Amino acid sequence: MPHLQPGMTVGLFGGSFNPPHEGHLLVAKLALQRLGLDQLWWLVTPGNPLKSGNGLAPLAERLAHSDTMAGDPRIRVTAIEKTLGTAYTARTIRHIIRRNPAVHFVWIMGADNLGDFHRWQEWRRIAATVPIAVIDRPGATLTYLSSKAARALDKARVPERAARALPRMKPPAWTFIHGPRSAISSTALRQESKR
Numbered sequence: 001m002p003h004l005q006p007g008m009t010v011g012l013f014g015g016s017f018n019p020p021h022e023g024h025l026l027v028a029k030l031a032l033q034r035l036g037l038d039q040l041w042w043l044v045t046p047g048n049p050l051k052s053g054n055g056l057a058p059l060a061e062r063l064a065h066s067d068t069m070a071g072d073p074r075i076r077v078t079a080i081e082k083t084l085g086t087a088y089t090a091r092t093i094r095h096i097i098r099r100n101p102a103v104h105f106v107w108i109m110g111a112d113n114l115g116d117f118h119r120w121q122e123w124r125r126i127a128a129t130v131p132i133a134v135i136d137r138p139g140a141t142l143t144y145l146s147s148k149a150a151r152a153l154d155k156a157r158v159p160e161r162a163a164r165a166l167p168r169m170k171p172p173a174w175t176f177i178h179g180p181r182s183a184i185s186s187t188a189l190r191q192e193s194k195r
């Protein structure tokens with residue numbers, strides 16, 4: 001686990017990164033800037049519990065590619081979930097917070113993930129444990145209005161202009177961040193590499 005000082009603000013950006021791409025980097029940089037983060041941890045999952053493992057590249061390969069892609073000292077590429085032996089975000093977050101009680105963490109995800117957030121294990125507990133920043137993604141812009149989780153957490157939504165304060169807010173608290181967008185996806189890259 002990367003070393004932290006009390007009072008720091010850290011974004012937790014989980015993903016399959018199969019493979020990592022410019023869209024991930026755009027999200028990471030936007031989160032660092034708009035949330036005023038000291039660090040952003042790129043949590044490379046051993047395997048998304050809701051996705052089939054078919055076509056999932058080995059963790060070591062996804063880690064190495066993510067490291068090459070990140071190229072910013074504030075972005076730390078980690079295999080924390082492999083070390084913890086879990087692929088469930090709720091458990092990951094609980095463990096990280098327990099180890100670093102004086103650090104302000106915020107969960108980062110693309111807008112498409114908000115669409116099925118209500119299917120994640122203990123999703124309400126995640127939202128009650130850590131502030132969440134949802135980053136816009138082409139094709140998913142309206143997700144935040146229509147998804148089950150967004151509706152359930154409607155009262156906890158804070159305006160985008162308050163994004164900088166989000167990491168220090170008491171959860172549940174979440175915001176939707178607009179910015180430069182990229183339509184790239186790992187699925188498209190995998191399909192391209194097969195051609």
Ligand SMILES: Nc1ncnc2c1ncn2[C@@H]1O[C@H](COP(=O)(O)OP(=O)(O)OP(=O)(O)O)[C@@H](O)[C@H]1O
Pocket residue numbers: 014015016017018023024027108109110111112113135136137138182183184185186187188
């Ligand atoms: N182009 C993008 N714009 C905004 N968010 C993105 C983008 N690509 C990925 N993300 C977000 O990054 C995180 C990790 O995504 P993931 O590694 O699954 O990439 P993906 O391109 O969605 O992959 P796949 O096509 O295999 O589903 C998720 O929170 C996802 O919403």
Ligand SMILES: O=C(O)c1ccc[n+]([C@@H]2O[C@H](COP(=O)([O-])O)[C@@H](O)[C@H]2O)c1
Pocket residue numbers: 013014015016017043045047048049050051087088089090113119120121
């Ligand atoms: O905890 C869960 O139930 C859960 C269900 C689906 C996805 N997630 C997490 O969501 C993050 C994004 O996953 P992905 O595959 O869309 O990149 C990644 O950290 C996954 O572990 C977590």
